[in-house]
Amino acid sequence: xxxxxxxxxxxxxxxxxHALTDIDLSVRTGEILxxxxxxxxxxxTLFNLLTGIYRPTSGTITYKNRVINKLKPYERVKIGIAxxxxxxxxxxxxxxxxxxxVAHPQCNTESVLEAIFLTGRRRERRAAIAQECxxxxxxxxxxxxxxxxxxxxxxxxxxxxxxxxALVTRCELLLLDEPAAGMxxxxxxxxxxxxxxxxxxxxxxxxxxxxxxxxxxxxxxxxVVLDHGVKIAEGSAAEIQQNPKVISAYLGGEDDWD
Amino acid sequence: MFLQQLVNGxxxxxxxxxxxxxxxxxxxxLKMVNFAHGDIFMFGSFLGLFFMKHLxxxxxxxxxxxxAATSAIGVVIxxxxxxxxxxxxxxxxxxxxxxxxxxxxxxxxxxWGTEMHPFPTAFGLGTVTVGSITFSEIQILILVLSFILMxxxxxxxxxxxxxxxxRATSMxxxxxxxxxxxxxxxxxxxxxxxSALAACAGIMVGIYYNAVYPTMGYMAGINAxxxxxxxxxxxxxxxxxxxxxxxxxxxLGGAYISTQYQSVISFTILIIVLMxxxxxxxxxxxxxxx
Amino acid sequence: MRSRAGRFAIVGLLILLPLLxxxxxxxxxxxxxxxGIYAILSLSLNVIVGYxxxxxxxxxxxxxxxxxxxALLMLHGSASFWLALAxxxxxxxxxxxxxxxxxxxxxxxxxxxxxxxxxxxxxxIFVNWVDVTRGPMGLPGIPAPSLFGHAFTEKIExxxxxxxxxxxxxxxxxxxxxxxxxxxxxxxxxDETLAQSVGIRPNQYKLLAFSLGACxxxxxxxxxxxxxxxxxxxxFRYLDSVNILAMVILGGTASLPGSILGAIxxxxxxxxxxxxxxxxxxxxxxxxxxxxxxxPSGFWGEKHRKYNFYGLAQKGGRK
Numbered sequence: 001x002x003x004x005x006x007x008x009x010x011x012x013x014x015x016x017x018h019a020l021t022d023i024d025l026s027v028r029t030g031e032i033l034x035x036x037x038x039x040x041x042x043x044x045t046l047f048n049l050l051t052g053i054y055r056p057t058s059g060t061i062t063y064k065n066r067v068i069n070k071l072k073p074y075e076r077v078k079i080g081i082a083x084x085x086x087x088x089x090x091x092x093x094x095x096x097x098x099x100x101x102v103a104h105p106q107c108n109t110e111s112v113l114e115a116i117f118l119t120g121r122r123r124e125r126r127a128a129i130a131q132e133c134x135x136x137x138x139x140x141x142x143x144x145x146x147x148x149x150x151x152x153x154x155x156x157x158x159x160x161x162x163x164x165x166a167l168v169t170r171c172e173l174l175l176l177d178e179p180a181a182g183m184x185x186x187x188x189x190x191x192x193x194x195x196x197x198x199x200x201x202x203x204x205x206x207x208x209x210x211x212x213x214x215x216x217x218x219x220x221x222x223x224v225v226l227d228h229g230v231k232i233a234e235g236s237a238a239e240i241q242q243n244p245k246v247i248s249a250y251l252g253g254e255d256d257w258d
Numbered sequence: 259m260f261l262q263q264l265v266n267g268x269x270x271x272x273x274x275x276x277x278x279x280x281x282x283x284x285x286x287x288l289k290m291v292n293f294a295h296g297d298i299f300m301f302g303s304f305l306g307l308f309f310m311k312h313l314x315x316x317x318x319x320x321x322x323x324x325x326a327a328t329s330a331i332g333v334v335i336x337x338x339x340x341x342x343x344x345x346x347x348x349x350x351x352x353x354x355x356x357x358x359x360x361x362x363x364x365x366x367x368x369x370w371g372t373e374m375h376p377f378p379t380a381f382g383l384g385t386v387t388v389g390s391i392t393f394s395e396i397q398i399l400i401l402v403l404s405f406i407l408m409x410x411x412x413x414x415x416x417x418x419x420x421x422x423x424x425r426a427t428s429m430x431x432x433x434x435x436x437x438x439x440x441x442x443x444x445x446x447x448x449x450x451x452x453s454a455l456a457a458c459a460g461i462m463v464g465i466y467y468n469a470v471y472p473t474m475g476y477m478a479g480i481n482a483x484x485x486x487x488x489x490x491x492x493x494x495x496x497x498x499x500x501x502x503x504x505x506x507x508x509x510l511g512g513a514y515i516s517t518q519y520q521s522v523i524s525f526t527i528l529i530i531v532l533m534x535x536x537x538x539x540x541x542x543x544x545x546x547x548x
Numbered sequence: 549m550r551s552r553a554g555r556f557a558i559v560g561l562l563i564l565l566p567l568l569x570x571x572x573x574x575x576x577x578x579x580x581x582x583x584g585i586y587a588i589l590s591l592s593l594n595v596i597v598g599y600x601x602x603x604x605x606x607x608x609x610x611x612x613x614x615x616x617x618x619a620l621l622m623l624h625g626s627a628s629f630w631l632a633l634a635x636x637x638x639x640x641x642x643x644x645x646x647x648x649x650x651x652x653x654x655x656x657x658x659x660x661x662x663x664x665x666x667x668x669x670x671x672x673i674f675v676n677w678v679d680v681t682r683g684p685m686g687l688p689g690i691p692a693p694s695l696f697g698h699a700f701t702e703k704i705e706x707x708x709x710x711x712x713x714x715x716x717x718x719x720x721x722x723x724x725x726x727x728x729x730x731x732x733x734x735x736x737x738x739d740e741t742l743a744q745s746v747g748i749r750p751n752q753y754k755l756l757a758f759s760l761g762a763c764x765x766x767x768x769x770x771x772x773x774x775x776x777x778x779x780x781x782x783x784f785r786y787l788d789s790v791n792i793l794a795m796v797i798l799g800g801t802a803s804l805p806g807s808i809l810g811a812i813x814x815x816x817x818x819x820x821x822x823x824x825x826x827x828x829x830x831x832x833x834x835x836x837x838x839x840x841x842x843x844p845s846g847f848w849g850e851k852h853r854k855y856n857f858y859g860l861a862q863k864g865g866r867k
Binding site: 285290291293338339342343346347348349350351352353354356357358359360361362363364365367368476477480483487521522525528529532533536 | 601603605650651653654655656657658660661662664665668669672786787790793797826827828829830832833834835836837839840841844
């Protein structure tokens with residue numbers, strides 16, 4: 001098994017606040033990794049580091065054997081890292097289809113000349129690009145709502161749209177930030193299936209942040225636990241459940257071990 | 259010669275500082291640049307002129323009344339043109355401010371015409387000489403009054419309960435509200451004080467340059483904004499420092515380089531600051547949470 | 549948006565109607581020409597403000613740069629109008645790039661003030677660089693355009709010229725904003741972090757918007773120089789920038805028909821409301837404030853958008 005992504009002693013500091021300290025982490029091909037921890041543990045900060053929104057104060061992030069610390073967010077998308085956000089960042093006044101088109105690598109790299117001189121061939125290419133977007137939307141089950149404004153979708157579907165948008169970038173590493181937030185148990189079950197299916201169908205590695213422990217146990221191959229910016233445990237679902245450090249980190253919190 | 263230029267620069271500098279304070283106080287709380295602030299400065303100047311020329315009031319009364327009236331105008335503007343837009347897209351209140359600016363300038367043009375008006379010289383043209391530096395009476399007035407005003411503001415903001423409440427509001431609007439501070443009042447207060455200071459600055463400019471005209475707010479506004487950014491936008495001491503610094507640099511530049519392109523100097527400073535250290539000299543770094 | 553037939557009908561009307569109007573009063577043609585010039589200016593600014601979301605305030609400066617460039621080329625370089633037009637577009641576009649580069653990273657408020665400053669400085673240069681621009685005296689005697697040896701003398705010839713330029717501008721900008729580029733600009737406008745997260749490079753596209761907007765403003769400037777045959781700094785003041793911005797705002801940001809509407813409204817209004825001339829700017833200021841409070845997306849704004857970006861057909865009619 002290859003190491004797709006590796007973090008070595010990665011730390012980030014905001015002034016006096018040590019958001020993450022000496023994180024060692026790796027994601028191997030063919031696995032689904034979950035990152036859990038109480039609120040404020042630094043999970044989203046970790047994602048922001050992976051996608052280039054933040055730069056680490058120290059340590060290295062290696063992706064496909066290449067150090068990517070200095071890469072800007074849009075460059076990371078080009079090498080295959082995509083993400084969804086904790087609060088679904090959608091273009092509310094644009095349609096579902098447009099929201100996905102925006103992320104399609106061939107749509108957002110159109111040149112000025114191509115735009116002005118729309119030959120028949122280019123029109124066909126656009127239709128093909130749109131079709132690919134429709135395919136991805138079909139995979140998440142939103143292809144019946146192509147022309148609906150994204151802002152009017154129910155919350156669960158908004159999260160699915162975000163996933164479709166990430167998928168269309170042809171990513172190899174997909175970071176899902178609390179994909180199940182706001183879903184009822186039935187939807188969560190569907191989500192687990194969907195994530196598994198997508199990971200196989202599109203051949204992508206998935207790292208997710210989640211609070212629903214049941215969902216995590218169900219879907220992850222490996223779990224990493226963060227608390228106050230430090231990794232306190234790593235292992236399979238069974239191992240994590242027994243780990244005393246993890247238990248005490250969660251004591252007093254409102255998460256339930258279903 | 260150099261010291262003289264320094265004094266001249268200081269004079270215009272404190273005027274910039276007074277105007278810059280208005281920008282910085284509003285920005286500190288609302289995180290918005292009040293585009294119309296320069297025109298409020300202009301209006302204050304015209305009101306002062308009106309009180310002195312047509313109502314024959316003495317200078318000190320003109321200062322007081324103009325400050326009061328302009329203060330009221332500032333509060334009304336906030337209430338009517340900015341408050342309803344607080345939840346809209348960022349660009350919306352900016353455009354509204356543009357509308358306010360356009361309205362104020364054209365109102366001034368309607369009321370007082372487009373030409374330059376001289377200010378009745380309330381002061382004698384006497385001078386005081388210390389060593390190689392000559393202070394005109396007007397300069398002394400400006401320097402002393404500005405110092406008093408800035409000191410007063412500083413004491414208000416650091417020693418009084420209301421002033422501290424205002425500072426709290428500028429640190430975090432939501433937290434201040436949660437602590438029971440009436441943030442709307444604080445915002446109105448910021449506008450009120452800023453406009454009053456701008457009005458004083460307006461009268462000072464009127465006396466110093468003996469010219470008042472409806473479009474005088476544009477360049478003064480840009481310069482004062484530059485001063486606020488230079489010192490650190492959102493920081494009251496920053497605005498004072500920035501104003502003085504800008505005035506001095508601009509004056510020295512004008513004296514030694516060229517007077518025609520003087521505004522280019524301050525503008526270049528603005529660009530450089532925004533590109534290298536946008537938080538200014540005394541500003542704090544803004545941490546953005548994603 | 550209207551159907552193909554509808555569009556042809558409008559263009560046809562625009563071509564034939566003036567022949568009629570010319571018989572009535574030449575002045576109406578002049579108004580139509582002015583509307584045309586401002587339509588181009590408004591469309592070009594909309595790309596920067598409406599689509600890219602950049603609060604740029606010094607647009608009159610680009611207008612002026614185009615005018616002076618064309619004027620100088622025609623007067624001192626004996627260039628033909630057509631060459632001067634192309635050169636003005638290129639030079640102004642370049643300035644758009646130049647002026648855009650330092651400000652690209654700035655946020656709304658700061659951007660507004662800086663672009664306002666740029667506008668003032670450009671105007672100052674127009675006024676003070678007397679050797680080249682003759683300062684406040686301006687550059688008179690600019691030759692009229694000539695086509696196949698025949699120089700333009702009739703208003704109607706100028707009208708058809710501006711009509712052609714407006715249609716060209718509309719066509720090009722329309723294609724660009726309804727492409728992937730347009731989608732990118734809107735994404736950058738709505739949420740820059742999101743744009744970065746889907747692979748868009750914000751600075752590249754903001755600069756593109758600036759150059760494009762500047763380029764077309766330069767076209768309008770070149771036309772102005774040839775039409776009035778005189779350029780002076782008085783035509784390119786801050787107030788003119790505000791006027792153009794008002795057209796974009798009132799008509800509708802990110803809406804091309806909105807820009808045309810805005811131009812029509814703000815050119816016709818002072819003509820029709822002649823008696824209120826004194827209060828014109830005051831009313832404009834109030835109108836802007838009221839629009840922001842009640843109708844921030846303009847009279848013909850984005851909400852009226854009838855078809856998808858990327859040129860795809862709307863609801864139910866996927867090609």
